[in-house]
Amino acid sequence: MSTGEDTGTLAEAEQRVLDRIDQARRRRPKVREERITLSHGAGGKATQTLIDAVFLDAFRNPLLEPLEDATRFTVEGARLALTTDSFVVSPLFFPGGNIGDLAVNGTVNDLAVAGARPLYLTAGFILEEGFPVADLNRIVRAMATAAARAGVQVVTGDTKVVQRGKADGCYVNTAGVGVLEHPGRLGVATVRPGDAVLVTGPIGEHGVTVMLARGELDLDADLSSDTAPLNGLVSDLLAAVPGVRALRDATRGGVATILNEVAKAAEVSVVVDEAAVPVGDPVRGAAELLGIDPLYVACEGRAVVVVDGDQAGEALSVLRAHPLGAGAAIIGRIAAEPPGLVLLNTAFGGTRIVDLLVGDPLPRIC
Amino acid sequence: MSTGEDTGTLAEAEQRVLDRIDQARRRRPKVREERITLSHGAGGKATQTLIDAVFLDAFRNPLLEPLEDATRFTVEGARLALTTDSFVVSPLFFPGGNIGDLAVNGTVNDLAVAGARPLYLTAGFILEEGFPVADLNRIVRAMATAAARAGVQVVTGDTKVVQRGKADGCYVNTAGVGVLEHPGRLGVATVRPGDAVLVTGPIGEHGVTVMLARGELDLDADLSSDTAPLNGLVSDLLAAVPGVRALRDATRGGVATILNEVAKAAEVSVVVDEAAVPVGDPVRGAAELLGIDPLYVACEGRAVVVVDGDQAGEALSVLRAHPLGAGAAIIGRIAAEPPGLVLLNTAFGGTRIVDLLVGDPLPRIC
Numbered sequence: 001m002s003t004g005e006d007t008g009t010l011a012e013a014e015q016r017v018l019d020r021i022d023q024a025r026r027r028r029p030k031v032r033e034e035r036i037t038l039s040h041g042a043g044g045k046a047t048q049t050l051i052d053a054v055f056l057d058a059f060r061n062p063l064l065e066p067l068e069d070a071t072r073f074t075v076e077g078a079r080l081a082l083t084t085d086s087f088v089v090s091p092l093f094f095p096g097g098n099i100g101d102l103a104v105n106g107t108v109n110d111l112a113v114a115g116a117r118p119l120y121l122t123a124g125f126i127l128e129e130g131f132p133v134a135d136l137n138r139i140v141r142a143m144a145t146a147a148a149r150a151g152v153q154v155v156t157g158d159t160k161v162v163q164r165g166k167a168d169g170c171y172v173n174t175a176g177v178g179v180l181e182h183p184g185r186l187g188v189a190t191v192r193p194g195d196a197v198l199v200t201g202p203i204g205e206h207g208v209t210v211m212l213a214r215g216e217l218d219l220d221a222d223l224s225s226d227t228a229p230l231n232g233l234v235s236d237l238l239a240a241v242p243g244v245r246a247l248r249d250a251t252r253g254g255v256a257t258i259l260n261e262v263a264k265a266a267e268v269s270v271v272v273d274e275a276a277v278p279v280g281d282p283v284r285g286a287a288e289l290l291g292i293d294p295l296y297v298a299c300e301g302r303a304v305v306v307v308d309g310d311q312a313g314e315a316l317s318v319l320r321a322h323p324l325g326a327g328a329a330i331i332g333r334i335a336a337e338p339p340g341l342v343l344l345n346t347a348f349g350g351t352r353i354v355d356l357l358v359g360d361p362l363p364r365i366c
Numbered sequence: 367m368s369t370g371e372d373t374g375t376l377a378e379a380e381q382r383v384l385d386r387i388d389q390a391r392r393r394r395p396k397v398r399e400e401r402i403t404l405s406h407g408a409g410g411k412a413t414q415t416l417i418d419a420v421f422l423d424a425f426r427n428p429l430l431e432p433l434e435d436a437t438r439f440t441v442e443g444a445r446l447a448l449t450t451d452s453f454v455v456s457p458l459f460f461p462g463g464n465i466g467d468l469a470v471n472g473t474v475n476d477l478a479v480a481g482a483r484p485l486y487l488t489a490g491f492i493l494e495e496g497f498p499v500a501d502l503n504r505i506v507r508a509m510a511t512a513a514a515r516a517g518v519q520v521v522t523g524d525t526k527v528v529q530r531g532k533a534d535g536c537y538v539n540t541a542g543v544g545v546l547e548h549p550g551r552l553g554v555a556t557v558r559p560g561d562a563v564l565v566t567g568p569i570g571e572h573g574v575t576v577m578l579a580r581g582e583l584d585l586d587a588d589l590s591s592d593t594a595p596l597n598g599l600v601s602d603l604l605a606a607v608p609g610v611r612a613l614r615d616a617t618r619g620g621v622a623t624i625l626n627e628v629a630k631a632a633e634v635s636v637v638v639d640e641a642a643v644p645v646g647d648p649v650r651g652a653a654e655l656l657g658i659d660p661l662y663v664a665c666e667g668r669a670v671v672v673v674d675g676d677q678a679g680e681a682l683s684v685l686r687a688h689p690l691g692a693g694a695a696i697i698g699r700i701a702a703e704p705p706g707l708v709l710l711n712t713a714f715g716g717t718r719i720v721d722l723l724v725g726d727p728l729p730r731i732c
Contacts, residue, residue: 162407
């Protein structure tokens with residue numbers, strides 16, 4: 001496949017990429033809707049437009065602009081990463097975890113995939129009047145256990161209470177600070193043709209688990225959330241495999257959204273072999289019933305790894321040697337053309353474009 | 367006034383203080399209520415019990431334990447401060463500001479009063495389905511303006527959307543990182559008898575403004591929120607006055623809550639002269655109608671300063687020389703006995719105890 005452009009010299013190619021980025025910036029995206037919809041929170045197209053048109057436009061600065069999960073900067077010689085995430089999952093408790101595990105693991109993972117060792121977390125609670133104190137205790141104890149497992153500390157916090165009907169029991173925000181152990185090494189823009197794409201385990205388990213926990217679907221599956229801290233796994237990988245180019249945890253919007261971000265940021269094509277993507281039977285079955293593609297379903301303990309193609313086998317071995325990477329797989333590769341697109345070679349021999357999500361098939365998953 | 371204890375030697379006095387702290391720790395407070403009430407978010411007694419019994423008990427670590435607004439630690443030689451706050455103010459827009467200004471100034475101020483220069487902020491939004499995009503734009507632009515005024519950058523963020531009826535338009539969490547410029551210098555536990563207590567300006571304006579903006583009170587006052595970034599004012603003060611012992615911004619629970627924290631942490635008595643406390647006429651009038659004491663009403667741009675008594679005049683001059691400290695005043699002093707109590711010498715010549723707030727007279731103020 002080709003866009004038909006003359007590929008020319010490397011300098012010309014680079015100039016084309018820069019021109020495209022420049023054009024994208026000048027386009028100044030606009031939110032067409034007058035009111036916020038659930039799609040704006042789904043991690044797909046509407047979310048990206050909202051971020052570009054509202055947040056990036058107002059806050060624009062060099063640290064924010066890469067729009068990575070964690071931002072990286074230096075203070076008094078210390079190279080740090082900083083990230084934040086709010087959690088609004090419904091229900092609050094589900095097989096394999098609760099909002100507390102999610103809130104710790106989510107922020108730990110955002111730091112880990114930025115190449116940082118997570119150190120300190122903040123915790124902000126918005127509680128609805130009437131929320132059971134026993135439930136709060138369960139959530140907070142899950143956070144403490146998750147923090148201990150990940151080797152981080154919750155060092156400061158805040159609690160607000162809103163009137164009955166102004167929240168959904170409990171919302172949790174965490175922010176996290178880590179120390180960059182691999183500065184300048186990772187970034188989706190460094191991805192290049194010939195690289196391999198891996199996932200660290202079977203996908204979609206968290207999202208489908210939460211969906212089933214709502215009881216809206218008459219389906220009983222032996223499934224639990226994959227929520228887990230990935231800092232140990234990522235640390236092993238980065239120590240052993242110098243050719244790792246980019247890491248992302250595949251939360252809201254799933255693996256498909258991450259791959260689209262890679263394709264757009266690096267101006268490359270991502271080619272995925274559907275048959276190679278690890279999907280457990282319960283997830284496959286539930287996804288079929290829900291009419292959704294597992295590639296778009298949130299994980300909370302899985303990362304997408306892009307690595308130099310020559311080191312893909314080594315990366316796979318290192319991942320599989322870790323308990324949280326036992327189900328890792330090579331799912332695709334990076335190509336030059338067509339830039340900005342994710343292509344799926346289907347099990348039936350066809351090829352289709354895996355675009356950014358439009359709408360929100362599974363709201364309030366994380 | 368005296369507790370009747372034999373004061374004895376300094377070593378014996380210190381031992382008594384340590385014993386009391388130890389006893390308090392062993393008491394293991396318990397939340398008696400089965401469900402969260404608005405009081406748990408008011409910053410008073412119920413909030414303290416919730417923090418001690420639920421959060422501190424689960425997360426206990428040396429950085430969290432002082433329960434300061436910002437925690438302080440060292441990473442790779444850099445001395446940092448970290449803080450977080452969620453904002454749920456209702457209404458979102460009020461004279462003098464909106465939830466966006468509050469969210470930036472609140473976190474900037476928590477860092478400033480910890481002796482840190484605020485650098486980087488995170489922003490987490492929880493939006494209710496149906497929230498007007500134009501309102502979100504106003505809020506975000508207010509945040510950008512407030513950040514520029516305070517000299518900080520919003521460097522990473524997150525947006526979640528919840529269904530209609532699961533929030534109140536827009537909640538904002540900010541976390542902030544700053545570099546400690548006065549490490550080891552400030553802390554409420556360093557306060558000692560003979561110190562002077564100051565406030566940086568007239569109190570209660572934010573809380574009363576928000577209350578009136580709800581329109582529940584048939585009262586028209588020429589009043590606007592005091593929301594402002596205090597980092598410049600605090601920086602001037604700390605540079606000029608070596609004897610500053612402790613700083614706190616008087617938000618939820620107002621000046622009275624801060625003074626109680628000082629009294630308890632330093633095991634001293636705080637004696638306030640009611641006539642010296644700067645309260646504007648509109649706040650005084652509204653507070654009378656509402657049946658509340660301005661000492662308990664939230665400010666969002668005022669700090670309480672405790673300073674060596676010999677340097678109180680100098681501190682007052684430095685504060686008054688700054689536009690945000692023009693209304694500063696010396697409002698009281700620190701005494702040895704009775705430890706842990708705040709006493710108010712009233713305008714009528716009496717003395718009464720100013721205790722921690724029970725209940726929440728003004729919910730959703732910040």
